[in-house]
Amino acid sequence: MILKVSKSGADTGFMCRTTVPVPFGSLGVQLLSIDLPSNAGTYSPAFSGAVTANGNVVAIPAQGSLEDLIDYLNGIDAPNRALFVYLHDNELEICSGPYAVVFSGDLVAYFGLPSANLAANDCTNVTLHREKMNPVAEYIVDVTAPIDGVFHDGAFTETIGFVKGPKGLSSDSHFFRFTNTPAIIRVAVYYRMKANGALFIASCDTADRWSVTLRIAN
Incomplete structure (x- = not known):
């Protein structure tokens, strides 16, 4: 099934993160796409x-x-x-x-x-x-849940996918299985800087809606 997380920035503290319930018996999750404001990351210096x-x-x-x-x-x-x-x-x-x-x-x-x-x-x-000119390398979607996400620096993370910009399809199609069935998951979008690889939570600082589309298997 498709689970579209769609929220107003005003409803999520003007950050691109929220919690969402998942169906009972869900087996895992896959990132399909994100649709964030064009200024969800950073662009020009002062x-x-x-x-x-x-x-x-x-x-x-x-x-x-x-x-x-x-x-x-x-x-x-x-x-x-x-x-x-x-x-x-x-x-x-x-x-x-x-x-x-x-x-x-x-x-x-x-x-x-x-x-x-x-x-x-x-x-x-x-x-x-x-x-x-764009200082952002990519956008990263994390899911806080009983899950072994992307393996990075010798450990499993909560990351389930990557997108080149603030809007677009996931650059991979991997399905991540839950180690236990959760009732609620926390979805957050970060952006990674080109210069040093630093991660920052994406900003949804308008009343406009932002969304993350997931595939949930059950």
């Missing part, structure tokens, strides 16, 4: 003094997705809107409004901008290497 427009210096906090970063840039007012940023596939277009804009060196390097300076009412374009 930038100090990132944008200067009309004498206003604006810092940009860390963002969970490229879309969130673009939304933040589009929300900069000085006092009128300073930037108009658009994403067309992998092409990023940044246009200025009525003010000349200066970007910090860190932001120039991050986007690969041709210059730190953008004249008023002007535009610049750059091709983004989005996979290289």
Whole structure:
């Protein structure tokens, strides 16, 4: 049978984890897919003094997705809107409004901008290497239950599957048997960083629903 865990972020403490009952006599579990918010992991670092427009210096906090970063840039007012940023596939277009804009060196390097300076009412374009920019390697689904999950570093874990991004199918199709039949299981989604392999609980910090789809055998 298919068990779809579907919750609102507001109902799960804005984290991608929850408990769910399973049918009596269930034999085991297999991960099929996940559907999380696009900003469930992390994406861009914080930038100090990132944008200067009309004498206003604006810092940009860390963002969970490229879309969130673009939304933040589009929300900069000085006092009128300073930037108009658009994403067309992998092409990023940044246009200025009525003010000349200066970007910090860190932001120039991050986007690969041709210059730190953008004249008023002007535009610049750059091709983004989005996979290289993404600091998250994969998303990992753990199930707390009487189960021997993925074997890692000499021990069984609670991990039952891996997904490349916040939305998608499991990259494997392994079925994990319960060692005892549980009445309730705890499902949690983590993301792993490319740089050091560190794991963090995925964030579902909106009222939107998130879901994990499992196959339960009984």
